[in-house]
Amino acid sequence: MSLLLLTSGLAQGMILFLAASGLTLVFGVMGVLNFAHGGFFALGAFIVYSLTGGASIPAWQYLLLSVVGAGLVGVVGMAFEVVVFRRIYHLPHLDALLATYAVLLTITGAITQIWGVAARGQPMPSEFRSALRFGDAVVPVYDIALLVIGGLVAVGLWFLLERTTFGRSVRAISADRQMSASLGIDIKVVFTVMLGLGLGLAGLGGALVAPLVQLDAGLAAVFVIQSFAVVIVGGLGSIAGALVAALALGLLNSIMVSIDPALAGFSLYIGMTVVLLIRPQGIFGHRAERP
Amino acid sequence: MSDDAVRDELLRLENVDAWYGTAQALFGVSLSVPRGGVVALLGRNGAGKSTTLRSIMRIEVRTRGEISYAGRDLTRAGTTGVARLGIGYVPEDRRIFGRMTVRENLLLGRHLARGDREPLPLTEILDTFPMLVPLLDRLGGVLSGGEQQLLAVARALVGRPELMLLDEPSEGLAPLTLRQVRTAIQSAHDAFGATVLLAEQNATFALSLAQRVAVIDTGRIVFTGATEELRARPELMSRYLGVESAGAAAGTGS
Amino acid sequence: MMERLRALPGWWRVVAAVVVLVAVMAIVPIFGSGAAVFFWGSVAVTALYAMSVNLLIGVAGIPSFGQAAYFGIGAYAVGVLHHEGLPILLVLLVAVLAAGLAAAVVAALGLRATGLAFSMLTLAFAQALYTLVFQLDTFGGENGIVGLLPESVLGIDLTDGTSLWLFTMTMVAAGIGGLWILQHSPFGRTLMMIREDPARTRALGIQVRRYEIAAFAAAGAAAGLAGALFAYVQGLVVPEYLFWTRSGEPILMSIIGGMRHFFGPVVGSVIYRWSVDVLSDITAAWVLWVGLAFLVIVLAAPGGLLGLPAQIRSWRSRRTIAPPSVTSVESLGDES
Ligand SMILES: Nc1ncnc2c1ncn2[C@@H]1O[C@H](COP(=O)(O)OP(=O)(O)OP(=O)(O)O)[C@@H](O)[C@H]1O
Ligand SMILES: [Mg+2]
Numbered sequence: 001m002s003l004l005l006l007t008s009g010l011a012q013g014m015i016l017f018l019a020a021s022g023l024t025l026v027f028g029v030m031g032v033l034n035f036a037h038g039g040f041f042a043l044g045a046f047i048v049y050s051l052t053g054g055a056s057i058p059a060w061q062y063l064l065l066s067v068v069g070a071g072l073v074g075v076v077g078m079a080f081e082v083v084v085f086r087r088i089y090h091l092p093h094l095d096a097l098l099a100t101y102a103v104l105l106t107i108t109g110a111i112t113q114i115w116g117v118a119a120r121g122q123p124m125p126s127e128f129r130s131a132l133r134f135g136d137a138v139v140p141v142y143d144i145a146l147l148v149i150g151g152l153v154a155v156g157l158w159f160l161l162e163r164t165t166f167g168r169s170v171r172a173i174s175a176d177r178q179m180s181a182s183l184g185i186d187i188k189v190v191f192t193v194m195l196g197l198g199l200g201l202a203g204l205g206g207a208l209v210a211p212l213v214q215l216d217a218g219l220a221a222v223f224v225i226q227s228f229a230v231v232i233v234g235g236l237g238s239i240a241g242a243l244v245a246a247l248a249l250g251l252l253n254s255i256m257v258s259i260d261p262a263l264a265g266f267s268l269y270i271g272m273t274v275v276l277l278i279r280p281q282g283i284f285g286h287r288a289e290r291p
Numbered sequence: 292m293s294d295d296a297v298r299d300e301l302l303r304l305e306n307v308d309a310w311y312g313t314a315q316a317l318f319g320v321s322l323s324v325p326r327g328g329v330v331a332l333l334g335r336n337g338a339g340k341s342t343t344l345r346s347i348m349r350i351e352v353r354t355r356g357e358i359s360y361a362g363r364d365l366t367r368a369g370t371t372g373v374a375r376l377g378i379g380y381v382p383e384d385r386r387i388f389g390r391m392t393v394r395e396n397l398l399l400g401r402h403l404a405r406g407d408r409e410p411l412p413l414t415e416i417l418d419t420f421p422m423l424v425p426l427l428d429r430l431g432g433v434l435s436g437g438e439q440q441l442l443a444v445a446r447a448l449v450g451r452p453e454l455m456l457l458d459e460p461s462e463g464l465a466p467l468t469l470r471q472v473r474t475a476i477q478s479a480h481d482a483f484g485a486t487v488l489l490a491e492q493n494a495t496f497a498l499s500l501a502q503r504v505a506v507i508d509t510g511r512i513v514f515t516g517a518t519e520e521l522r523a524r525p526e527l528m529s530r531y532l533g534v535e536s537a538g539a540a541a542g543t544g545s
Numbered sequence: 546m547m548e549r550l551r552a553l554p555g556w557w558r559v560v561a562a563v564v565v566l567v568a569v570m571a572i573v574p575i576f577g578s579g580a581a582v583f584f585w586g587s588v589a590v591t592a593l594y595a596m597s598v599n600l601l602i603g604v605a606g607i608p609s610f611g612q613a614a615y616f617g618i619g620a621y622a623v624g625v626l627h628h629e630g631l632p633i634l635l636v637l638l639v640a641v642l643a644a645g646l647a648a649a650v651v652a653a654l655g656l657r658a659t660g661l662a663f664s665m666l667t668l669a670f671a672q673a674l675y676t677l678v679f680q681l682d683t684f685g686g687e688n689g690i691v692g693l694l695p696e697s698v699l700g701i702d703l704t705d706g707t708s709l710w711l712f713t714m715t716m717v718a719a720g721i722g723g724l725w726i727l728q729h730s731p732f733g734r735t736l737m738m739i740r741e742d743p744a745r746t747r748a749l750g751i752q753v754r755r756y757e758i759a760a761f762a763a764a765g766a767a768a769g770l771a772g773a774l775f776a777y778v779q780g781l782v783v784p785e786y787l788f789w790t791r792s793g794e795p796i797l798m799s800i801i802g803g804m805r806h807f808f809g810p811v812v813g814s815v816i817y818r819w820s821v822d823v824l825s826d827i828t829a830a831w832v833l834w835v836g837l838a839f840l841v842i843v844l845a846a847p848g849g850l851l852g853l854p855a856q857i858r859s860w861r862s863r864r865t866i867a868p869p870s871v872t873s874v875e876s877l878g879d880e881s
């Protein structure tokens with residue numbers, strides 16, 4: 001396998017991971033598979049487009065604005081938690097799914113309302129457009145940047161969940177909501193923060209994808225399904241699973257495309273189907289300790 | 292004694308009805324727990340002991356009637372709010388976090404502590420529960436039932452609760468472990484000054500700890516009084532608790 | 546005696562439905578423009594599609610999120626076969642069988658998974674098909690297949706709008722009639738039992754899996770018919786038909802109308818398509834308003850429009866009964 005194939009596959013995988021990590025995080029804690037996730041992903045892309053004014057800006061500024069945009073999306077996410085999602089958690093799976101689908105439609109519509117129907121284009125910062133040479137191989141700088149950022153997010157999430165008091169509360173809540181409340185953990189606050197974090201990550205994913213795609217409201221529906229595929233292959237609620245699944249699916253896709261360009265996009269749904277048939281709880285999934 | 296108890300009442304249930312969905316499980320339950328006391332709530336399987344504790348913790352059931360703690364109405368609070376008033380709850384199935392270590396389980400108990408109630412340092416808890424020391428880095432899920440029970444009591448104590456609600460801590464324990472649990476509850480009361488409401492089927496065990504007793508049957512309180520008063524009424528003991536002779540109930544101690 | 550009493554209102558409803566159907570079939574071309582005939586033709590097909598989805602979600606309680614697959618199979622069957630010069634009825638038959646068969650296979654493989662996992666499996670299958678037709682030139686790729694203009698059926702000319710409308714409505718009515726018979730048969734009642742309590746149904750010795758597979762196949766076949774008719778009405782098929790949001794739409798319509806009512810999806814799709822038509826003239830961001838309205842319905846009136854009377858009644862009675870609310874009989878779902 002060529003180095004280019006490897007890095008571009010992994011970079012695609014990192015985008016998938018950024019899109020899916022927040023989704024799996026939110027599912028792990030709230031137990032709701034959130035269609036609206038894609039809406040916040042798209043929102044991240046559009047917000048960064050507005051922040052940069054659609055201009056080509058230096059790479060460091062672009063990264064900074066991406067983080068700012070992600071933060072804004074996170075804040076919008078927290079507002080949504082308080083106003084809408086709070087009313088959804090206790091619903092049966094299908095109803096919850098439909099309610100989040102309604103939110104997805106709402107956000108998609110809001111994006112059209114704000115940014116119009118015409119597709120926008122976010123120019124890639126010029127530093128990212130160049131490529132690094134390793135012997136014979138050429139690797140785009142942006143692919144490397146995506147790998148680094150995805151890696152940082154993965155490590156950061158691991159640290160937050162496994163090494164902090166807040167993370168311990170999060171794990172407790174996802175294992176046993178009732179007992180956590182009985183111990184005095186404030187479920188509502190944790191939920192609001194987690195949704196802010198999860199949707200903020202979606203926003204970051206959107207911001208980093210912006211230079212690679214055409215920006216229109218349809219982005220939301222496309223990426224939420226790709227995120228679904230990743231979290232289902234990885235195991236609902238598992239961050240490590242999402243990372244492994246995203247990288248594997250990204251790699252698989254880049255290999256399949258190198259064989260025949262017509263195979264683009266298949267790896268996700270084939271992976272999803274195979275995993276659901278063979279191991280419905282996903283690679284890293286385990287059955288919940290308690291509902 | 293009884294006048295003091297009324298004046299210094301920590302927990303009070305007055306005429307409480309409770310429902311699971313449409314099925315009523317408690318009928319006009321009234322109960323009073325004096326500050327600093329140990330009260331046992333006795334009753335056979337399905338009598339409504341757990342339901343009473345869940346009504347206090349605002350878990351699962353819907354209630355009508357008065358439930359107050361230190362003069363505060365609990366029926367308007369959520370579970371988290373109730374816990375943060377300083378109520379440590381040990382549910383009947385222990386509810387240890389199986390995929391977390393014993394240490395993490397204990398640390399989770401800290402959330403209970405608020406304001407002037409500083410959480411207990413782990414060292415202090417481990418002095419009282421020395422058997423947990425070698426287990427600290429094990430996962431909660433692999434502990435034995437007895438170890439889990441001790442851990443659940445210890446976890447509830449970490450947040451320095453003023454009131455402990457214990458749901459059948461004796462359940463499924465061998466006599467030796469039972470004695471450890473008993474010591475733990477005793478020290479929760481003596482050393483840490485917690486008031487205790489102990490729901491039990493095991494009359495022998497409960498009466499050895501409690502000063503006052505309430506007996507519940509099919510969701511109704513059928514007796515309240517001092518421990519000695521219940522001991523003096525073998526017909527109650529046998530009818531509601533299946534204890535055949537008063538001597539058996541009085542026979543244990545230390 | 547009881548049988549007859551119970552049967553009577555049912556028959557009245559059928560008679561009423563037929564009268565309404567005939568009236569609509571007559572009125573639309575007499576008073577409507579060519580564009581209106583075209584519009585309502587596609588609404589009718591959408592209603593059949595929504596009903597097929599509701600057979601799964603509302604009646605049997607099977608959470609399918611990938612019904613676009615079978616709609617798309619029906620549509621692409623027309624796309625592929627149309628230029629072969631086969632009779633229309635034969636093409637429709639192939640479309641229905643292909644969609645039903647595909648659905649049966651997916652259900653047979655997938656129903657080992659339950660709940661959310663099954664929803665996701667149906668979604669994955671539909672998305673895989675979408676990707677397939679999008680990528681392959683055999684299916685016209687991104688641009689789809691155009692020029693699907695039906696010429697005649699059984700010697701009747703279909704080249705003008707009105708005759709195509711009458712043909713479409715007849716086929717839609719046949720599809721809906723089929724679903725009605727299915728839902729009111731012992732088979733349909735068993736499906737409702739499965740929805741209410743799968744474990745108990747299983748304990749009665751009923752092969753739940755088989756019923757679910759059969760329901761899935763039937764819904765797939767009906768969706769296939771809808772897809773095929775849609776291809777003829779629109780005159781083209783595009784990969785969009787298979788995109789996952791097309792699986793969401795009929796669920797949305799069923800919810801709006803009322804999932805527990807046979808004609809709920811019809812009411813829902815008429816309201817949905819009509820309001821989208823009106824809204825999209827006013828604003829490009831009509832999805833925003835559809836989304837908000839849908840959100841309110843899911844959260845506040847999960848029984849949909851036709852479920853409103855029952856919901857109001859249960860509010861009333863709830864208020865007069867003491868604290869613990871009683872689950873209303875209506876919410877357990879007696880059909881329409
Ligand atoms: N989650 C529930 N849903 C419905 N009914 C319940 C539920 N939990 C308990 N009940 C019913 O409420 C009544 C009281 O149960 P409860 O658990 O309070 O009894 P208990 O005294 O704790 O018994 P045990 O000693 O067996 O734990 C019983 O009739 C029981 O069947
Ligand atoms: Mg109990």
